[in-house]
Amino acid sequence: MKIWVPLDSAAKALGADAVAEAIAREAAARGIDVQIIRNGSHGMVWLEPLVEVDAGEGRVGYGPVTPADVPALLDGRLNSLGPVEDLDWMRRQTRLTFARCGVIDPLDLDDYAAHGGLVGLRRAIGMDSAAIVDEVTASGLRGRGGAGFPTGIKWKTVAGAVADQKYIVCNADEGDSGTFADRMIMEGDPFTLIEGMAIAGLGVGATRGYVYMRSEYPVAIDVLERAVVIARQRGMLGADVLGSGRAFDMQVRVGAGAYVCGEETSLLNSLEGKRGTVRAKPPLPALEGFLGKPTVVNNVISLATIPVIFEKGAQHYADFGLGRSRGTVTLQIAGNVRRGGLFETAFGMSLGEVVNDIGGGTLSGRPVKAVQVGGPLGAYMPVSKFDTAMGYEDFDAAGGLIGHAGLVVFDDSADMLAMARFAMEFCAIESCGKCTPCRIGAVRGVETIDRIAAGDPGAAALLTDLCETMKDGSLCALGGFTPYPVMSALTQFPDDFATHKEAAE
Amino acid sequence: MQSTAPALLPTSPAPEEIRDVIAPLTALEGPLLPMLHAIQAVWGHVPQAAVPVLADVLNLGRAEVHGVISFYHDFRDHPSGRHVLKICRAEACQSVGGTAMADAVLARLGVDWHGTTADGAVTVEPVYCLGLCACGPAAMIDGRVLGRVDADRLASELEAAG
Numbered sequence: 001m002k003i004w005v006p007l008d009s010a011a012k013a014l015g016a017d018a019v020a021e022a023i024a025r026e027a028a029a030r031g032i033d034v035q036i037i038r039n040g041s042h043g044m045v046w047l048e049p050l051v052e053v054d055a056g057e058g059r060v061g062y063g064p065v066t067p068a069d070v071p072a073l074l075d076g077r078l079n080s081l082g083p084v085e086d087l088d089w090m091r092r093q094t095r096l097t098f099a100r101c102g103v104i105d106p107l108d109l110d111d112y113a114a115h116g117g118l119v120g121l122r123r124a125i126g127m128d129s130a131a132i133v134d135e136v137t138a139s140g141l142r143g144r145g146g147a148g149f150p151t152g153i154k155w156k157t158v159a160g161a162v163a164d165q166k167y168i169v170c171n172a173d174e175g176d177s178g179t180f181a182d183r184m185i186m187e188g189d190p191f192t193l194i195e196g197m198a199i200a201g202l203g204v205g206a207t208r209g210y211v212y213m214r215s216e217y218p219v220a221i222d223v224l225e226r227a228v229v230i231a232r233q234r235g236m237l238g239a240d241v242l243g244s245g246r247a248f249d250m251q252v253r254v255g256a257g258a259y260v261c262g263e264e265t266s267l268l269n270s271l272e273g274k275r276g277t278v279r280a281k282p283p284l285p286a287l288e289g290f291l292g293k294p295t296v297v298n299n300v301i302s303l304a305t306i307p308v309i310f311e312k313g314a315q316h317y318a319d320f321g322l323g324r325s326r327g328t329v330t331l332q333i334a335g336n337v338r339r340g341g342l343f344e345t346a347f348g349m350s351l352g353e354v355v356n357d358i359g360g361g362t363l364s365g366r367p368v369k370a371v372q373v374g375g376p377l378g379a380y381m382p383v384s385k386f387d388t389a390m391g392y393e394d395f396d397a398a399g400g401l402i403g404h405a406g407l408v409v410f411d412d413s414a415d416m417l418a419m420a421r422f423a424m425e426f427c428a429i430e431s432c433g434k435c436t437p438c439r440i441g442a443v444r445g446v447e448t449i450d451r452i453a454a455g456d457p458g459a460a461a462l463l464t465d466l467c468e469t470m471k472d473g474s475l476c477a478l479g480g481f482t483p484y485p486v487m488s489a490l491t492q493f494p495d496d497f498a499t500h501k502e503a504a505e
Numbered sequence: 506m507q508s509t510a511p512a513l514l515p516t517s518p519a520p521e522e523i524r525d526v527i528a529p530l531t532a533l534e535g536p537l538l539p540m541l542h543a544i545q546a547v548w549g550h551v552p553q554a555a556v557p558v559l560a561d562v563l564n565l566g567r568a569e570v571h572g573v574i575s576f577y578h579d580f581r582d583h584p585s586g587r588h589v590l591k592i593c594r595a596e597a598c599q600s601v602g603g604t605a606m607a608d609a610v611l612a613r614l615g616v617d618w619h620g621t622t623a624d625g626a627v628t629v630e631p632v633y634c635l636g637l638c639a640c641g642p643a644a645m646i647d648g649r650v651l652g653r654v655d656a657d658r659l660a661s662e663l664e665a666a667g
Binding site: 009010012013014045046048174175176177178179180182183215216217219251253254255256257258259271272273274275276277291332333334335336337340341364372406408409410411414419422426429430432 | 533534535536537538539541542563572573576577578579580591593595596597598599600601632633634635636637638639640641643645648649650651652653
C-alpha cells in the first residue's frame with residue numbers, strides 16, 4: 001500500500017507530520033507494509049492534510065485527515081474525496097507549471113522524469129542559444145514575480161552581452177503576503193526549478209546560478225538543497241549537463257529577513273554580501289548584475305515554467321491566455337476565504353469568479369469587502385471591480401496590479417483605514433533607506449493617516465499629495481507602489497476614513 | 506543550553522573560534538551572509554567579536570560589516586530566549602484575526618514584539634509572511650510552522666516545547 005502525505009509547509013502547519021507519524025505507527029502495529037511518500041501539496045489548503053492512499057486501485061484522496069482518523073483510514077472506513085484529479089477544484093485548472101506538484105515524490109528524479117521532467121532540458125541541449133531565447137520569447141512568458149517584463153527579452157539582453165562569466169539568479173524572496181506559489185513549487189517539484197535554471201544557463205551562456213531564498217521558508221530551503229545535491233549526483237547539474245558537454249551548476253543562498261531584497265537590485269546586493277539597498281537602473285542587471293556581470297534575474301515561477309514551455313513547445317503555452325498575458329497564472333487565493341490555495345488557470349478569469357466561485361467567498365461567511373491583489377504593494381479591489389479580468393493590462397486599467405497573483409480576501413469587518421496605515425507602517429519598517437520618498441515618506445504616511453483618524457480635515461489631501469511623491473520619486477516598487485494599497489483604500493472605501501473623522505468631531 | 510537567567514548575555518568567542526566557523530565559506534562568491542548565518546547558528550547571535558574578524562577576512566571596513574549585520578532583521582546582537590516564536594503580522598493573517606491573536610499572545614507572555622519572557626523561555630518576533638496565507642493566522646516556533654493558530658494553541662505549543 002502506498003500513502004502520500006504532503007511535506008508542504010501549509011500541510012505541515014495543519015498537522016501533516018503528526019498524521020504521517022500516526023500512519024507509520026499504526027501500520028507497524030498492524031504489521032502491514034505501507035510506503036509513505038511525502039509529496040507536495042495539490043494546492044487545496046482547506047483540505048490539508050490531504051492524504052492519498054493507493055491500495056492497488058489508484059490514488060484516492062482523504063482530507064482533512066487528523067491522527068485520530070488514521071485507524072479508519074487504514075481500514076478503508078474513512079469517507080474519501082475520490083481521486084484527487086477528479087475534484088472540481090482540480091478539473092477546472094490548467095496545470096502547466098504545477099502539473100507535477102502533489103503528484104510526484106519531490107526528491108525522486110526518476111519519478112520527475114516519468115512525468116515529463118527533463119524533456120525540456122534535453123530539447124534545449126539540442127538548440128543553440130538564439131533558438132532557446134526565441135522559444136521563450138515566442139511563449140509570451142512574462143515575469144511572474146510581479147513586474148510582468150517579457151522573459152525572452154531579458155534573456156536576449158544577457159545572451160547578447162559579452163563577458164567571461166554570466167549568472168542566472170532565481171528570485172525566491174517571496175515576501176508578499178498572500179503569495180506562496182514559489183514556496184509550493186520549491187517544496188513540491190524542486191527539479192522543475194533546477195531544470196528551468198539549467199535551460200536559462202544554456203540559453204544565455206551562464207554557467208553558474210543562485211537561488212536567493214527567504215529565510216522564512218525552512219522547508220523549501222531543505223527540499224531544494226537536497227534536490228540540488230541529487231541533481232548534481234545524477235548529472236543534471238555540473239560540468240557536463242546531461243552529457244551535453246556544457247556546464248551549469250547552482251547554489252541555494254538564504255536571505256536574512258529583509259522584504260526589500262525581493263527587489264532585484266537589492267537582491268543582488270544582498271547576494272554579494274552587502275546591505276540590501278536598491279541600485280539605480282541603469283545599468284540593468286542583465287548587463288551589470290551579480291558581481292557586475294550579466295545576470296538573468298527571474299522569479300521562481302517564471303523559471304519553473306520554462307521546462308513545460310520546452311517540453312510542449314512555445315505555441316502550446318502561448319495558446320492559453322488573454323491579450324498580451326499569455327499562458328497560465330498561478331493564482332494564490334488567501335486570507336479570509338473558504339477555499340484557499342493554489343489555482344493555476346489561463347489568464348482571463350474574472351476577479352469575482354476567482355473569489356466567489358473558486359474560493360467560495362469568505363471563511364467567516366460575511367460579505368466580501370475588499371480583495372488585495374498583488375501583495376502588500378497591490379491595490380485593494382472593491383466588489384464593484386469584481387468583473388476585472390485576471391490579466392496584466394486589465395488590472396492596470398482598473399487601477400491595480402496583478403503582481404505575483406496573490407489574492408487576500410477581507411470580509412466586511414476589515415477597517416480599511418487600518419489597512420492603509422499598515423501599508424505605510426510596513427513600508428517604513430522594510431524601506432532600505434536609499435531614497436528619501438520611501439524612507440521618510442512612509443513614516444510621514446503613518447502620521448498623516450493617524451491625523452485622518454483623529455479627524456484632521458486637511459490630512460486626506462496631504463496623504464494624496466504624499467502618495468504622488470512616493471509614486472513618482474521612489475527608486476523601486478516598495479516606495480513606488482505602497483501608494484496603491486493606501487490610495488485604493490482611501491478612494492474606494494471613503495466611509496472608513498470619514499467615519500473616523502465624524503466620530504472625532 | 507545550560508543557561509540560567511538572565512539568558513540574554515552576549516558571548517564573546519575568541520577570534521580563532523570565529524575564524525574556524527567561517528573558514529569553509531571563504532571561497533564562496535559573496536560570502537558575508539552565509540558567514541553571518543553560520544556564526545549565528547553556532548552562538549545564537551552575531552557576537553561583537555565577529556565584526557573585526559569578518560572585516561579582516563573579507564578585507565572590509567568594520568563599519569561596512571556592522572552595516573550589513575544591522576540591515577537584516579534576522580541577525581541579532583544578543584541571544585534569543587530558548588525558543589523563538591514568530592507570529593505573522595501580514596495582511597492575509599490580519600484578514601482572519603491575526604492582530605487580535607498576536608495582541609493576546611503578547612499580553613499573556615507579558616512582552617512586546619522582539620521581547621523575551623522574564624524566564625528566558627520565549628522571544629517573540631514579528632514576521633511578515635510565512636507563506637501560509639490560506640491557513641492563517643500563522644506562526645512558527647523554532648522553525649516549525651503552525652497554521653490556523655489561536656492564543657490558546659500557541660500557549661500549549663510553547664508549554665510543550667518547554
